[in-house]
Amino acid sequence: MQRRAHPALIAFAVLTFLFLIGPLVIIVGAALSDTSYLTFPPQGLTLHWFQNVFEISAFKRTMITSFQLAVGGTALSMAIGIPAAYAMARYRIELPRFLGNVFVLPILVPEIVLGFSLMKSVAVGSGVPIMGALLLGHALLVLPYCVRVVGASLNSFDFSIEEAAVSLGCPRWKAFFTVVLPNVKPGIIAGFILAFITSLNDVSISIFLTGPGVSTLPIQLLAHMEQFFDPTIASVSVLLMFVTVAVMAIVERTLGLTFLTK
Amino acid sequence: MSPRLQAWLLAIPATLLVAVFLGLPVLSTFATTIGTDGSPLSNYSAYFESRFRMTVLWRTMEVALITTLVSVAVGFPTAWIVAKSPGRLKSILIIAAVFPLLTGVVVRSFAWLVILGRNGILNEFLQKVGLTAEPLSMLYTQGSVIIAMIYLFVPLMILTLVGVLEGIPEDLTDAAASLGATPASTFRQVVLPMAVPGLIVGAVLVFTGSFTSYATPQLLGGERQMMMGTFLYQRAMVTFDWVGASTIAVIMVVVTLATVIAMSRLARRMNPVAG
Amino acid sequence: MTVSLDLSDVTAHYGNTKVLEDLSLHVAEGELVSLLGASGCGKTTTLRLVAGFLEPTSGRIKLGETDLTRLPAHSRDIGLVFQTYALFPHLSVRDNVAFGLKQRGEGRAARQRKADEMIERVGLAGFADRFQANLSGGQRQRVALARALVIEPRLLMFDEPLSNLDAKLRVDMRVEIRRLQQINGTTALYVTHDQEEAFSISDRVAIMNAGRIMQLDTPEVLYSRPANLFVADFVGFENVIPMRAVAEAGDAVRAEIEGGGMIDLPKQHYTVPAQEFVLASRPEGLLVDTADRTDGLPAKLGLRTYLGRAYQYQCDTTAGPVKANGPLGTPREEGEIVTLIPQPEQCCLLPREAK
Numbered sequence: 001m002q003r004r005a006h007p008a009l010i011a012f013a014v015l016t017f018l019f020l021i022g023p024l025v026i027i028v029g030a031a032l033s034d035t036s037y038l039t040f041p042p043q044g045l046t047l048h049w050f051q052n053v054f055e056i057s058a059f060k061r062t063m064i065t066s067f068q069l070a071v072g073g074t075a076l077s078m079a080i081g082i083p084a085a086y087a088m089a090r091y092r093i094e095l096p097r098f099l100g101n102v103f104v105l106p107i108l109v110p111e112i113v114l115g116f117s118l119m120k121s122v123a124v125g126s127g128v129p130i131m132g133a134l135l136l137g138h139a140l141l142v143l144p145y146c147v148r149v150v151g152a153s154l155n156s157f158d159f160s161i162e163e164a165a166v167s168l169g170c171p172r173w174k175a176f177f178t179v180v181l182p183n184v185k186p187g188i189i190a191g192f193i194l195a196f197i198t199s200l201n202d203v204s205i206s207i208f209l210t211g212p213g214v215s216t217l218p219i220q221l222l223a224h225m226e227q228f229f230d231p232t233i234a235s236v237s238v239l240l241m242f243v244t245v246a247v248m249a250i251v252e253r254t255l256g257l258t259f260l261t262k
Numbered sequence: 263m264s265p266r267l268q269a270w271l272l273a274i275p276a277t278l279l280v281a282v283f284l285g286l287p288v289l290s291t292f293a294t295t296i297g298t299d300g301s302p303l304s305n306y307s308a309y310f311e312s313r314f315r316m317t318v319l320w321r322t323m324e325v326a327l328i329t330t331l332v333s334v335a336v337g338f339p340t341a342w343i344v345a346k347s348p349g350r351l352k353s354i355l356i357i358a359a360v361f362p363l364l365t366g367v368v369v370r371s372f373a374w375l376v377i378l379g380r381n382g383i384l385n386e387f388l389q390k391v392g393l394t395a396e397p398l399s400m401l402y403t404q405g406s407v408i409i410a411m412i413y414l415f416v417p418l419m420i421l422t423l424v425g426v427l428e429g430i431p432e433d434l435t436d437a438a439a440s441l442g443a444t445p446a447s448t449f450r451q452v453v454l455p456m457a458v459p460g461l462i463v464g465a466v467l468v469f470t471g472s473f474t475s476y477a478t479p480q481l482l483g484g485e486r487q488m489m490m491g492t493f494l495y496q497r498a499m500v501t502f503d504w505v506g507a508s509t510i511a512v513i514m515v516v517v518t519l520a521t522v523i524a525m526s527r528l529a530r531r532m533n534p535v536a537g
Numbered sequence: 538m539t540v541s542l543d544l545s546d547v548t549a550h551y552g553n554t555k556v557l558e559d560l561s562l563h564v565a566e567g568e569l570v571s572l573l574g575a576s577g578c579g580k581t582t583t584l585r586l587v588a589g590f591l592e593p594t595s596g597r598i599k600l601g602e603t604d605l606t607r608l609p610a611h612s613r614d615i616g617l618v619f620q621t622y623a624l625f626p627h628l629s630v631r632d633n634v635a636f637g638l639k640q641r642g643e644g645r646a647a648r649q650r651k652a653d654e655m656i657e658r659v660g661l662a663g664f665a666d667r668f669q670a671n672l673s674g675g676q677r678q679r680v681a682l683a684r685a686l687v688i689e690p691r692l693l694m695f696d697e698p699l700s701n702l703d704a705k706l707r708v709d710m711r712v713e714i715r716r717l718q719q720i721n722g723t724t725a726l727y728v729t730h731d732q733e734e735a736f737s738i739s740d741r742v743a744i745m746n747a748g749r750i751m752q753l754d755t756p757e758v759l760y761s762r763p764a765n766l767f768v769a770d771f772v773g774f775e776n777v778i779p780m781r782a783v784a785e786a787g788d789a790v791r792a793e794i795e796g797g798g799m800i801d802l803p804k805q806h807y808t809v810p811a812q813e814f815v816l817a818s819r820p821e822g823l824l825v826d827t828a829d830r831t832d833g834l835p836a837k838l839g840l841r842t843y844l845g846r847a848y849q850y851q852c853d854t855t856a857g858p859v860k861a862n863g864p865l866g867t868p869r870e871e872g873e874i875v876t877l878i879p880q881p882e883q884c885c886l887l888p889r890e891a892k
Contacts (some may be wrong), residue, residue, distance in 0.1 A: 007340075008444075009343055010343060013340045016416065017358050019336075020358060020413075020414070020417060021358055023370070023374065024361070024362060024369075026431045027376065030376055037513070038382075039383070040376070040383050041266060045444055080275035080276040081271035084275070084277070087272035090269065091269035099276075110474035110492060112474055113511040113515055114287075116291065117288045117511065118283065120290065121286065121506075137283075140278065141282050170381070170384075177319065182328060185386045194364075198342075201364075201367060201368070203368060203476055207495060208499065218366055218477075221369075237373075240365065241369070247364055260360055261356065261424045360682065363585060431623065433619050433621050436588070437587070438611075439611045439689060442614070442641055443636070452625060452627075455627045456626070478837065
């Protein structure tokens with residue numbers, strides 16, 4: 001008995017969502033096609049192209065690198081981001097203003113500029129090994145996500161609980177691990193997983209920092225696309241979509257996907 | 263130890279990481295662009311005098327602007343429907359918007375390569391229904407870059423605006439109706455002005471995102487539709503002209519900063535709640 | 538022009554849940570009727586149906602001669618004051634008040650003048666250029682009131698308008714609301730869960746429960762003569778003592794109290810509604826007296842609390858625990874055996890209901 005929106009508006013929204021989902025459906029179809037070229041709807045069904053992904057060593061190698069990088073970069077970012085987020089939430093005065101400015105920097109500086117600058121100053125200029133430079137770049141890339149998502153959880157955390165623990169004889173540092181952290185766990189998990197997928201999908205920073213021998217999956221995909229145009233890429237894309245689904249499931253279970261609209 | 267000192271200590275590692283590995287390298291990029299012969303801004307005047315380089319800058323501006331406007335036009339009505347949907351449907355729609363957002367830019371650009379390519383799905387379809395005899399070359403045009411960019415940024419716009427529109431209490435639109443406002447005037451006089459700050463945030467994200475993008479113009483624009491991102495890469499990694507690349511980088515930072523500052527000024531001025 | 542509001546046999550659903558059942562209600566010209574009840578009783582649903590934010594499953598809503606049932610909300614000409622006030626945060630006080638006039642196509646000058654007049658009338662002169670963010674709760678309430686009044690609607694509606702104000706302001710504002718409603722004699726529907734608020738300003742009050750009106754009457758009648766156990770309990774008849782009429786005893790009816798004991802109920806005060814009935818009373822409707830009286834309920838005293846004007850006792854009777862009051866001069870001790878004398882003006886007899 002609630003009033004409905006205008007039919008034209010509904011039709012418009014339906015078209016928008018078709019536009020959003022359609023191309024991804026096409027990729028899935030193309031990945032399953034039993035042809036040596038990309039086509040949709042698929043002609044014949046095969047999983048051959050998925051098998052092919054794991055037979056091409058470059059994909060296998062870069063996939064591993066990408067996962068290592070995403071886990072390592074995010075872990076590094078969390079290790080330094082959580083204390084900062086805690087400090088901002090706990091001591092609200094003056095600190096957030098300063099730190100807010102610090103953490104907005106990675107947003108204000110375009111990723112591609114960060115990638116280029118890191119390559120120029122850190123990788124080439126200071127001789128940091130490729131993997132190290134990549135790790136730093138990805139940690140910087142995801143730091144705003146970590147601080148923001150964990151910060152959102154901490155901001156709704158009632159710090160009197162921590163004070164209660166201290167008043168009951170629990171040392172401060174221990175109270176942080178036994179009282180604060182367990183209560184913001186959903187935020188940390190969600191932040192970790194969102195940072196992870198951001199890192200996994202990154203092109204703009206990695207494109208400058210990958211070199212002979214070390215590359216990430218998206219960069220390898222880009223290179224592959226410029227030479228070959230077969231369903232293998234579609235299969236890799238589908239595999240990456242599975243990762244996206246897993247990420248969404250985890251975010252939904254922790255903070256809920258509506259968190260992403262806030 | 264005072265709580266304040268403690269707070270600062272906790273924040274030091276993160277601050278250091280940002281300062282040393284983002285602040286310093288970017289400053290060094292800025293420094294690289296300072297001209298050694300005569301005027302310190304000679305690299306910039308060289309840039310602004312080159313017709314080709316300016317074409318790249320204007321093209322990037324144009325693509326980013328069109329992408330932003332279309333994303334707003336597509337995102338706003340869609341976000342309105344999402345925000346007004348009942349619980350379960352709303353979750354499904356949000357999932358449908360989040361999924362592409364979390365899918366990588368390479369994958370999403372690749373989809374348009376498959377659709378718009380010479381032997382792509384669209385050409386195949388057009389030939390089958392007889393709309394065209396020869397395949398059209400749709401790739402490596404400004405249009406192909408723009409459509410892929412729109413595809414890239416519409417989910418972001420939708421999700422930003424859903425949050426904003428959900429924040430407008432239903433009571434307000436009900437109140438407008440009870441005072442005699444038609445749905446159209448309620449939208450114009452209540453919803454739109456209240457959504458302005460969110461629209462501005464969304465527009466800034468889309469504009470700066472598309473202005474500094476790399477993968478999409480690389481895949482769908484190629485050499486022919488060089489944009490700032492691809493131009494920067496080409497100068498840095500193909501011709502090894504680091505001064506030129508740094509100049510492009512600084513221009514990108516300046517445009518991003520100017521957009522953010524101008525728009526947040528505008529947002530503050532148009533902030534409906536300010537009294 | 539004052540008009541009446543008529544709801545006939547209105548039924549409404551949220552999804553599959555029925556929230557209003559065959560509700561009929563007549564609000565006469567210029568009358569203020571309150572819908573009173575706990576949350577979920579259907580009072581706000583009724584208001585939203587009249588406002589046009591919801592559509593009834595069946596039934597009709599008429600305002601004067603106009604059938605509102607399928608009319609869009611913006612064509613109904615109803616001034617509505619929201620619980621949240623629903624002030625437009627992006628508009629000044631003046632523009633908020635003028636909003637409805639603007640929709641009615643009034644010129645800029647005319648609507649500003651009318652808005653300013655109304656702002657002054659609700660006591661906010663000098664606040665016209667402020668925004669909601671800079672107003673106190675009471676001031677917001679007044680703006681909401683002015684905004685609803687200035688369009689001179691045919692019907693005024695209030696949805697828990699005072700629930701976000703502190704206690705003292707609530708009392709002031711409800712007087713103000715009543716005063717402003719009576720200036721133009723606008724027909725009004727007022728929704729609240731606060732009994733005192735409803736009783737103090739309404740011509741009539743409808744006490745609602747589970748999507749139905751349990752009793753619709755003047756506050757005076759509701760307060761002293763509830764028509765059923767639900768209303769009795771709602772207006773404070775906490776003690777419910779089941780009885781059975783057994784015999785005539787001169788000028789009284791002799792009744793057997795459930796669980797044992799007899800009581801004589803004088804006919805001049807009580808009308809027995811059925812053979813099986815209950816005596817319902819407020820605590821002050823049972824007065825503690827010595828054990829030797831025969832015209833009351835035998836009881837054993839429990840805990841005593843001090844109320845200022847009297848003592849209150851938790852008592853055990855054969856029919857179960859009740860609350861009774863006793864005079865200040867003679868405090869009694871726990872365990873004493875007493876008689877509780879019903880005070881006719883604070884008691885009533887009601888037919889028993891299946892639980």
